[in-house]
Amino acid sequence: MKIKVIKIGGKLIENREVLARLCDGLSSLGEPFVLVHGGGVMGSQLATKLGVEVKMHEGRRITDEATLEIAVMAYAGLANKRVVAALQARGVNACGLSGCDMAVVKSHRRPVKDIDWGLVGDVDSVDADVLAMLLGAGAIPVVSPITFSPEGELLNTNADSVASAVAMGLASKYEVELVFTLDKAGVLLDVDDPTSLIPTITPTLYAELREQEKIHSGMIPKIDNAYKTIEAGVDKVRITSPDNLTGGTVVVK
DSSP states (O other), rough: OEEEEEEEHHHHHHHHHHHHHHHHHTTTSSOEEEEEEEOOOHHHHHHHHHOOOOEETTTTBBHHHHHHHIIEEEEIIIIIIHHHHHHTTTTTEEEETTTTGGGGGEEEEEESSSSOOOOOEEEEEEOHHHHHHHTTTTTTTEEEEEEOOOOOOEEOHHHHHHHHHHHHHHHTTSSEEEEEESSSSSSBBTOOOGGBOEEOHHHHHHHHHHHHTOTTTTHHHHHHHHHHHHTEEEOOOEEEEEEOOTTTTEEOO
16 A cells, blocks of 8 residues: 655644645645654744743754743643544544554654754654554544654754654555645755756656756755665655645655
8 A cells, every 4th residue: 555654844833824725735635644843943932932942053043941841731732632623524534643542653863963952852753553543544644753762851843853763663564755834845956946847756867966066955955865765765855835735856766
């Protein structure tokens, strides 16, 4: 059976119109999927309302105790239920859960090296059986990136990492396509020209485009991560906009 693991960012959830269009598209996919979402924007907004300072380092969030409480409220609470409700309204029987529910995503606290990231988790394992059970019952899992450690600590975990781990875990049971959504049509030769979309990336083409510096900066780790998941058994990785879940750029073996 073919399934999609789709990762969406918090910006999509915060914008009601964009979320509505996304859920319209999800409801008409015609195949089972697992949705993994972030919620950074909503977390920052809630932190501001509560007077909690948002601490960042090189664009990544440092999670202290207060920030973790906000992340749990925003990601596992409001963001998750907003997506679930929008899908239910479109006839999709969605089941919202965090990584710690039914031990779906186990992680460990990131070790302190150059910087202490606080209560941030790195994924150890995914229980694909739980997700398969939900899918088999006709439910669509909607997973927030709040995970837990063996000691029972709640941990704020990168949603891209959770989505990749979920896709790799399910690859032993299904033919899995991992979909990352972003605010562009896909991987573009010119970021300011939506018509410069690269429809398919192979390892050979990727090497050529990197050498020519036509793929650079933040897109390199995205595609590198795509190939790691493919090497772990995921069939292909799609990078696209939330308005076109079957288009964009496909990264293949």
